[in-house]
Amino acid sequence: MSGFLLNRLSQSIVLLVIVSIIGFTVLNLMPGGPLAQFGLDPGMTQKDVERLAEQLGLNRPLWIQYLDWAWRLIQGDWGHSFRDGSSVLTVIGRHLSATLLLMGTSTALAIAIGSWIGIRGATHRYSLFDYCATVGAMVALSVPTFWFGLIGIYIFTLKLGWVPAGNMYTIGDGSVLDYLHHLILPSLVLSLVHVAIWSRYMRTATLDALSQDFIKTARAKGVSERRILLKHVVGNALLPMITLAGMQLPSILTGALVTETVFTWPGMGRLFLDSLGYSDYPVVMGLLIFSAILVVLGNLVADIVIATVDPRIRLA
């Protein structure tokens, strides 16, 4: 196990270095840059722009900028945002909780609803429910989330007045109920795609488990269908789901770009979009590295959990 961990850790470091070099290079080679936003300011002279470039260290050769950034990163300094001067970790931390709340809720919803639909679809194969679930999943996967979001706002906010138009809470309120009220629409909209994915995977995994010999044996022994389903089928079907959940970890933390924009949610997705729009390199790089670490961690955790759950798998 420790050998496995060491091996994976060294692979991960190499991966992070490669990701950072590519990310840094691509970002810095984009024309424009962080000072482009001042291009239309009537009072900013060319000298002002050059002075700012020097203060931000943007006039140095790219490789020096990268080494400087990487060296600071190793020392725990993720740099400072070009926009407001705050440290990158502070900026990320400020947006993380909002994303965790939204994505956590929608993921929990997606797993619960998706698993139920998947298992029921598998156990009632070719029923009306199964067909409806299949078609519903296709629709949810094909239609863009922002469309669902805007339609949801139009129907449930403007027409019916049931839920707020967006935002994480009402300014001046912020009670638990208020948070929950604001959470309903975005988390449901966001969970739609994941419900579709989970239900399809779960259906396949359940069908696969149902066809195994040990299920037939259990049935021959007279074990009840309910017990077979709960004890044997779901447990086995969940194994591939752990990998899926591990792979979804980064997306849970890095947020949902479009949903956060449509619902005015102050999370990581919007932070990424804004930072990219302003060419705020330190924040974009911070988010990139943060996501890369999460991908690596997510996969690692999934591997370990699977090995723990399934004794046939050995980590080496």
Next chain:
Amino acid sequence: MTKRSATSNYSRRDALRMVAIGGAASVFAPNLLGKPALARTSTAKPTGRVIVGLGQEPTVFNPLMAHIEVDDGVHFSVFDALFRIDPQGVIQPNLAVEVPNQKNGGISEDGLKWRIRLRDDVRWHDGKPFSAEDVKFTLELIMNPNFRSWRTAGHALVRDITVISPTEISWRMEEAFAPYLSFLTETFIVPKHILEKEANPSNAAFNQAPVGTGAFKWGKRVPGDHLELVANLEYFGEGPHIERLVFKYIPDLTVLYTQFKSGDVDLVGQPYITPDHYREAKTLPNRVVTLVPRASFESFYLNLERPQFKELAVREALYAAIDKEAIIQGLYYGVPAPTETFMPKQSLYYNPNLPAHEYNLDRARKILDKAGWVPGRDGIRAKGGVRLSFANSTTSGDPLREQAQQFLQQTFAQLGVEMKISNLPAAVMWGEFWQQSQFDSVIVGSTYLIGADPDVTNRLHSRSIAAKGGRGSNNAQYANPEVDALLDKGARTFDPEARRAIYHRVQELVRQDLPFLPLYQSNSVQGQKKGISGVMPNGNTRTESWNALAWHWAS
């Protein structure tokens, strides 16, 4: 900044003099930030809250650091400048007790010595008294090479700052520079007693929780969501009347409008309601939706160093081929107003006598024929080996501008002119591509003035061509010796009447030379709930929240 206010934009005294002559509309101008209907009685506590919806997030709270328009609303509320500019373009005292000019001795006859008297009843939000030392510190901080300051133009000319007393300060200018008074209306004073202790003021904690002298104090910020300011009960002026001022960040403009409709937002700030929602917005119950002229001006901007555009005949022909009215009415829902110049129509310096544009394709053809631009085999005109073909760029993702481009592309094609569309994201577009004149032509909406001052040296002087090593943003690479001389003279002249003649002539010359083809002056579609009073658009500032201290809810 109005034709009605046919007076100086420099002093209250001048304004009052001209009001007496007949500028009836200016009557309320000197009092705008003062007492009349907007004032609360000294015992009344500020009440209520106004939520301003913004399309970009304010993130820079130190007003001296490089920032963008959207940050201004916070700066105007938390801080004060020495002077403030009102909607008529008249400069009013703010932290200063009067606006200096050559008549009252605040500015010497040669324009080089400035002396400012300050209020003695101002306190910082932390209770410390404000004094001339803070002004000195502010002006010096701007020029500190290690500080990430915003605009340095004008400030770079300041020498020998002397604190005469806690309420009086003077300095010498390296050369006479009349626009500096306007620059100072956007230069907010920061507290010396807090920032002088910082080793690196660019990363100071102050920048995330500023302390000012303004009508609102820092409340709290939820990054990515909103920012809350609270009433400063010790404010030296009249106001504030509302207890809380909230800037809410809503990046998607459709969602911004939806939240205005649903009532989540009380007032729509930058970038306001999109033109396509204007008609519907006007019909919303309990909302007030108005068109407000802005100082921003949209043009078909040319790079004059491109061989295609060097000849005036080509520029004239292209201008004649632009059906402005169709673009404004058909694409922009009639929201903007056609113009012939970069100067806002509301400005004292606006020249109303410029030749009017006329859409006439036949005339355009004749101009090109006469100038020897003959259609080649491919139907594209050419002369001396130069094809009349060029690229046009604008910010991608702006559907209205993209439609305008396609419309122009088709019209120009009828003339035998090839226009290729090549759009870029904003972060790319306005970087080197724009700043170093790497484009053929662009469609751009930009402001030429700082405050209400008519000086456009940075945009139109041949010394300001960055692509040729200049220090400004004359990206069209426009060079006309007469314009240069006029601009130099204008910057040294303090008398508004004399300046008016100078900038009228500049506009005439620019209209004649057509370094850019003027399209329209922008109007913003501003919306607010019916109960909010005191909101007063001011095209001389970049924010709708410049006078939030006067806002209040009708009881």
